[in-house]
Amino acid sequence: MSEEYVLQLQHIRKEYPGVVALKDVTLELKKGEILALIGENGAGKSTLIKCCSGAVIPTSGKIIVNGKEFTSMTPQLAAENGIAIIYQEFNNVKELSAAENLFLGRPIRKGIVVDKKAMEEEAAKAFEQLRIKIDPKALMKNLTVGYQQMVEIAKAIQQNAKILIMDEPSAPLTSAEVESMFMVVERLRKEGISIIYISHRLEEIYRLSDRILVMRDGEYVKTLITKDSQVQELIQLMVGRELTETYPPRGDCIKEDDVMLELKNVTGNGDKNINLKLHKGEILGLGGLVGAGRTELAEMIFGAVVKESGQMIFKGKEINPKSPREAIDLGIALVPEDRKRHGAMLGISIKNNINMPIYERNSTLSVINSKREMEIAEKYQKNMAIKTPSLHQLVKNLSGGNQQKVILGRWMAADSELIIFDEPTRGIDIGAKYEIYKLMNDLVEKEGKAILMISSEMEELMGMSDRIMVLAEGEVTGELEKDEFSQETIMAYASAANIEEG
Amino acid sequence: MKEKTLAYHLKDKAIWVVFVVLVLAFTIANPRFINPNNLFMMIRQVSFYGIASIGMTFVILLGDIDLSTGTIISFVNIICAYFMVNMGMPMVVAIILTLAIATLIGVLNGFMVSTIGIPALIATFATQTSFLGLTYIICGGLPINGFTESFKVIGQAYVWIIPVPVIIMALCFALGSFILNKTYFGRYFYAVGGNVEAAKLSGIRVGRIKYLVFALSGFFAGLAGLVILSRTNSGMANAGDGYEFDVITCVVLGGVSVTGGYGKMSGVVAGTFIIGALKNGMVLMNINSYVQNIVMGVVLALAVGFDCIQKKNQSN
Numbered sequence: 001m002s003e004e005y006v007l008q009l010q011h012i013r014k015e016y017p018g019v020v021a022l023k024d025v026t027l028e029l030k031k032g033e034i035l036a037l038i039g040e041n042g043a044g045k046s047t048l049i050k051c052c053s054g055a056v057i058p059t060s061g062k063i064i065v066n067g068k069e070f071t072s073m074t075p076q077l078a079a080e081n082g083i084a085i086i087y088q089e090f091n092n093v094k095e096l097s098a099a100e101n102l103f104l105g106r107p108i109r110k111g112i113v114v115d116k117k118a119m120e121e122e123a124a125k126a127f128e129q130l131r132i133k134i135d136p137k138a139l140m141k142n143l144t145v146g147y148q149q150m151v152e153i154a155k156a157i158q159q160n161a162k163i164l165i166m167d168e169p170s171a172p173l174t175s176a177e178v179e180s181m182f183m184v185v186e187r188l189r190k191e192g193i194s195i196i197y198i199s200h201r202l203e204e205i206y207r208l209s210d211r212i213l214v215m216r217d218g219e220y221v222k223t224l225i226t227k228d229s230q231v232q233e234l235i236q237l238m239v240g241r242e243l244t245e246t247y248p249p250r251g252d253c254i255k256e257d258d259v260m261l262e263l264k265n266v267t268g269n270g271d272k273n274i275n276l277k278l279h280k281g282e283i284l285g286l287g288g289l290v291g292a293g294r295t296e297l298a299e300m301i302f303g304a305v306v307k308e309s310g311q312m313i314f315k316g317k318e319i320n321p322k323s324p325r326e327a328i329d330l331g332i333a334l335v336p337e338d339r340k341r342h343g344a345m346l347g348i349s350i351k352n353n354i355n356m357p358i359y360e361r362n363s364t365l366s367v368i369n370s371k372r373e374m375e376i377a378e379k380y381q382k383n384m385a386i387k388t389p390s391l392h393q394l395v396k397n398l399s400g401g402n403q404q405k406v407i408l409g410r411w412m413a414a415d416s417e418l419i420i421f422d423e424p425t426r427g428i429d430i431g432a433k434y435e436i437y438k439l440m441n442d443l444v445e446k447e448g449k450a451i452l453m454i455s456s457e458m459e460e461l462m463g464m465s466d467r468i469m470v471l472a473e474g475e476v477t478g479e480l481e482k483d484e485f486s487q488e489t490i491m492a493y494a495s496a497a498n499i500e501e502g
Numbered sequence: 503m504k505e506k507t508l509a510y511h512l513k514d515k516a517i518w519v520v521f522v523v524l525v526l527a528f529t530i531a532n533p534r535f536i537n538p539n540n541l542f543m544m545i546r547q548v549s550f551y552g553i554a555s556i557g558m559t560f561v562i563l564l565g566d567i568d569l570s571t572g573t574i575i576s577f578v579n580i581i582c583a584y585f586m587v588n589m590g591m592p593m594v595v596a597i598i599l600t601l602a603i604a605t606l607i608g609v610l611n612g613f614m615v616s617t618i619g620i621p622a623l624i625a626t627f628a629t630q631t632s633f634l635g636l637t638y639i640i641c642g643g644l645p646i647n648g649f650t651e652s653f654k655v656i657g658q659a660y661v662w663i664i665p666v667p668v669i670i671m672a673l674c675f676a677l678g679s680f681i682l683n684k685t686y687f688g689r690y691f692y693a694v695g696g697n698v699e700a701a702k703l704s705g706i707r708v709g710r711i712k713y714l715v716f717a718l719s720g721f722f723a724g725l726a727g728l729v730i731l732s733r734t735n736s737g738m739a740n741a742g743d744g745y746e747f748d749v750i751t752c753v754v755l756g757g758v759s760v761t762g763g764y765g766k767m768s769g770v771v772a773g774t775f776i777i778g779a780l781k782n783g784m785v786l787m788n789i790n791s792y793v794q795n796i797v798m799g800v801v802l803a804l805a806v807g808f809d810c811i812q813k814k815n816q817s818n
Contacts, residue, residue, distance in 0.1 A: 304703065328705040342703055347696040347763045352689055356704040359686035366685045410704070 005064070006031050006194050007052070007083070007163050012061035014047055021047045022058070025220045027213055029163065032192045034185065036205040036226070039215035040238055040491070041290050041456045045198050048215070049165050052196075053085045054078045065163075084156030085165040088172065090148050092140050098147075099123035099136035102155050126154045130184050146177030153184060157193070164188065165196040170204055171291065182208060200289050202231055202495045214238055232488070235495075239458060239487035247463035248434065250441040253281040253448075254466060260418055260450035261301070261314050268308035269296040271474045278418070281444045283451040285465030287458075288494045293474035294454045295337060298420045301452075302334040303327035314418065328357050333411035335404070337422035337454070344403045346396035350388060351377040353395050353406050357414040380409030384439060401432025408439060412447075419443065421453045425460060437464060458487050472496040517757060517772040524776060528783035535786055542665060548752075548778030549671035550575075550733075552771070554726035554745065555752045556678035557608070557719030559770050562753050563682075563691045564715050565762025566622035570611060570629040571723040571749050574604050575742025577637045578727030583646035583737025586653070593653050601724045607633060608720020612713035626716075630746070637739045646737035657732030667729045674722065679767035687714060695762025751798065752777050755805040761813070773805075 007029040014022040022044050029035050037045050050056035051063065054073035063070045065081040073083075092101045099120040100107070108118045123136035132150045140148060149169065156164055166185075170178045185195060185208060199205055205212060206226060214221040214237040221237050258280040266274040271293045278284045286294045299305040301312065303321030312319050314330060321327040324334070336342035345353055354377050355362070362369045362376075377391045384405040388398060395406055404424070411419055424440065425433040443449040455461040461468060462485045470478040470493035478493030528535040554571050561568045578600050585596035607629060614625035659666045682688040690711050693701040702708055723742075730741050756773025758765030780801065784794050 302703075323705075323707065324703050325705040325707055334703060336703060341697070342699045345693050345697045345700050345704075348689075348692050352692070356689070356693055356701075356706070359689055363686045366687060368684055368686050368689070370684070414705075 004030055006066055008062075008064040009048070009051065010062040010064065012048065012051055012063075013059045014051065014056060015059045021218050022051075023219045025061075025215065025218075027196075027220075028223075029194050029196060030210075031194055032189055033210040034189055034195045034197050034208050036209035036212045037196055037198045037215065038200065038202075038205065038212060038234070038238060039221075040458070042217070043215040043238075044218040045215055046167070047218075049085060049167060049196065049198070052078065052083055052163075052165060079159065082160055082162035083165070084159065084161035084163070086149065086152050086156065086167065086169055088168050090152050092148060092151065094141035095139065097137050097139055098127075098134050098143065098151050101140050101151055102126060102136075102158060104155075122158070123154075126158045130154055130157065130187065132180070132184065144177065145172045146174070146180065149173070149177075149181065150184065153188075157188070161193070163194050163196070165198075167198045168200070169197070170199060170201060178204075200495050202234065206231075216240070231492070235488045235491045239491045248438045248441055250445055253445045255280040255282075255448070259313075259316075261312070261452070263301075264311040264313070266297070266300060266307050266310035266312060268310075269293075269300050269305045271297050271300070271471075273310070274471075274476055276469055276476070278450050278452055280448055280450055282466050283440065283444055283453055283464055285461045285468040286452065286454045286471060287461050287468050287490050288456075288471040288477075290456065291473075292471040292494065294471050295422055296474070297471070298334060298422055298452070298454060301327070301418075301420060302332055304334075328414055328416070331415060331417040333414060333416035333419045335407050335411065335419065335421045335424060337426060339400065339403055339407065339427070343407045344395045347394060349392045349394055350381065350386065350398070350406055351391040354380050354409045354413050357410060376413050380413050383412065384409045385435065399432065400428045401435065404428060404432075404436055405439070408436075412443075416449070418450050418452065421451060421455075423455060423457075424453060425457070440464065458490065461490070462487070470494050517755070517769055517776070521772055521776050521779065524779045524783070528779065528786065531783070532786045535783055540782065540786070542663070542668075544778045544782040545668050545671075545775075546665045546733075547782065548774050549665070549667040550726045550730050551745070551748050551752050551777060552671040552774045553667075553674045553729060554723045554749045555756075555770050555774055556674050556767075557715070557722035558746075558749045558753050559678060559756075559758055559765060559767065560681075560691055560715040561622070561719045562750070562758050562760060563762055563765055564695045564712065565760075566615065566712070566715070567626065567750070567760075568608075568611065568716065568719045568723075569623065569626040569746050570607065570633065571719065571726075572742040572745035572747075573630045573633045573637070574607055574720055574723035575727035575730060575745050576739055577607070577633050577742075578604050578724045579731045579737045579741040580637045580641045580646065580739055582728060582731055583649070584640055586650070587646050587648050587737075593650060597728060600728060601721060604724020604727065605717050605721040608717040608723075609713060611720065612716035615716060616709045616712035634739075641737065641739050643739060645739075647735070649732075649735060653732055654735060655732070657729050658735070667733065670725070670729060674725070675767055675771055678770075681718075682767055687711065691715065692763055695759075695764075697763070747798070747802075748777060751802045751805065754809065755801065757809075759809050759813075760806050761809075777801075 005028050009025060009027040012022050012025045025048055039045050047056055051058050052073060054075045054077060057072040063073060093104065102123045103119050108115045120136040127134050130150065134147055134150060169181060173181060189195060197209060209226045211223055212226055212229060212234065213223045214234065216238060256279060259277055260280050261278040263274050263276045274297055288294050300307045303323050303326050306322050319330055321330065340346060351373065355373050359368060362372050381391060386402050386405045386409065395403055425436055428436065440451060444451055453464060466482060468480045468485060468490065469476055470490055472494055473496065477496055480489060534540060558568055558571060581603060582596055582600040585591040585599060586593060611626050611629055614620045615622045655666060657667055661669060690706050693706055694708050694711050698708060727742060731737055752774040753770055754760055755776055756770035758770060784797065
């Protein structure tokens with residue numbers, strides 16, 4: 001094996017029951033280089049780095065660290081071989097000092113007593129080495145996010161890490177903090193430390209990295225030399241899949257003069273100045289990367305989070321829902337992303353799930369009209385084609401697709417007119433996906449509803465939407481009409497990269 | 503899928519099997535156990551637990567706990583007696599006022615849990631201690647006696663051969679079952695206990711539901727307190743000591759999941775009867791009261807342990 005590589009991942013494959021997360025991925029990291037790892041959501045970046053940290057055991061493949069061959073890592077083994085990972089969520093204890101955090105789990109001791117002074121001196125040295133100004137005695141909770149990250153990096157270096165893997169390190173930082181993080185990272189490179197840098201911000205990648213490794217759908221695509229590559233090319237590599245899935249056709253049913261929902265400069269929950277218009281009979285797709293602020297926008301429209309400023313106009317009237325109850329009564333529905341946590345109530349029956357938002361409407365003096373309850377459940381079981389032997393069946397015993405149909409049925413029963421879908425087909429098998437798409441079509445075509453669809457699946461977004469708006473970091477970065485849809489453009493907007501400059 | 507529902511049915515029935523086995527065992531150990539007089543005495547004894555367990559069932563269905571039940575029983579004993587004896591209030595007025603106050607203590611719990619956000623364990627623990635103190639201040643630690651004859655009806659009379667407290671318990675169980683199965687807020691208890699987030703996103707105002715269950719828990723504890731007061735015919739500040747423990751045991755033994763979201767009134771009826779049989783049987787067998795405490799503790803741990811093991815198996 002070549003001496004120049006400090007870390008090599010060879011033919012890594014990882015299978016989960018029914019899914020292949022990584023297919024034959026190969027990665028080579030040189031001493032003292034910054035290798036950027038990029039790809040869409042779900043491309044397999046996280047799984048790959050978890051193979052390096054020992055959090056995930058590869059099904060097959062080899063991991064070679066400084067010439068030593070392993071079939072899998074453990075967290076100890078990774079640490080012994082100088083691999084450290086800076087996660088997005090920091091592993092720190094907020095109530096302890098910076099120095100104590102630096103030595104978390106392996107404090108300097110005098111007998112059984114912790115030697116605070118020695119730790120503070122060592123910490124001061126470590127911070128000095130990175131040229132960052134942190135008081136070792138400062139409590140972690142009083143440090144800014146940027147400094148907390150520096151403590152994490154210092155901890156890795158203090159533990160003799162030679163390979164540093166950084167997962168979206170700039171995501172939680174302000175732009176000034178990002179600058180100082182860059183300086184630290186560049187200093188580390190000069191000292192011969194190798195860095196794998198995961199980010200979806202292409203400008204950062206161009207600024208920092210020596211080489212770029214592109215992944216897509218769990219596969220290795222290509223490694224490029226940063227200075228010889230083009231933004232356009234990168235985007236193409238990230239999204240360049242064949243569009244194979246088919247989507248049920250839908251007639252032209254958009255009522256151009258009937259605006260269902262209009263947002264004017266809506267700000268709050270991490271989003272800034274969102275403007276959009278959604279017509280009756282239209283499916284508006286919301287594209288973007290995870291954390292772009294799409295779910296946050298949905299939460300504001302649905303009243304789960306109250307907006308800070310701006311206007312929301314629903315069916316010609318300004319609204320400001322302060323709770324989901326208010327939004328539901330107005331005719332707004334949300335089909336959440338995490339079906340098991342936020343959507344279905346798994347431990348109760350299909351009948352109860354469908355009727356849940358309308359029990360109060362269908363009660364006289366608090367007593368439920370059971371006949372009506374059953375009629376409604378039966379009606380929407382039929383409309384949604386929910387496959388079940390009985391409406392008394394608990395929802396946890398249904399397949400993902402059928403659970404999703406129960407939630408849809410719930411909102412149809414509540415007479416919702418605007419339905420927000422957050423990742424409508426996540427975790428649903430192909431056959432059931434097609435059925436959900438057909439149901440969505442029926443909603444706009446036959447029932448005259450409007451749909452706002454958040455989707456991170458490029459194919460679904462392009463296949464189902466009439467228009468697409470792309471968000472990045474809480475702002476609208478682009479809007480595309482049907483004839484302008486292209487994976488490259490959406491990806492470019494989503495990474496907030498300016499195509500013309502590329 | 504079918505096997506699972508079968509298992510669920512078995513779980514619901516199993517509790518009655520336990521009850522029958524217990525009755526048989528005690529009968530073999532001491533034939534006096536099966537004597538109708540003893541059985542009625544047993545059911546009358548458990549009626550206090552049974553009445554208070556309705557509200558506790560609702561609270562536990564939400565995944566919360568109410569530790570103030572025993573104190574509410576004691577408090578009710580003293581204030582109702584005080585109203586009637588020291589202040590000379592008419593019986594009906596005193597009863598209504600007392601029940602209202604018990605409910606308000608529940609509302610206070612609801613306020614601490616729902617509006618302020620104190621964990622139910624701590625909030626109701628605080629209520630338990632402070633209202634017990636208040637109880638002793640009102641009565642000065644002395645019993646209050648001297649009620650009218652008509653007040654005795656609630657706890658001591660019979661309709662045909664059935665003691666009135668048993669009838670009250672039966673009505674309460676029926677009401678509890680009605681609330682859980684027929685009213686919209688009963689459905690909400692399951693939804694909130696099963697999945698708070700999904701419940702919120704279905705438009706359920708979770709905060710109000712919490713107020714409601716704690717208020718109901720206060721009300722039913724108050725009702726149990728009134729029945730006990732009439733039964734003993736003397737207002738005593740220690741009347742409800744430790745009741746919350748037995749009531750919680752009845753509820754979880756009846757298959758109500760301590761993490762919330764699952765449980766039936768019929769199960770709680772069974773749980774209540776089992777506790778009654780255990781307590782009565784152990785007394786008949788002259789089992790040392792300290793040993794009885796050990797048994798009750800083990801029963802509580804087993805009941806919850808059974809539920810937790812099932813949950814673990816399901817999530818695996």
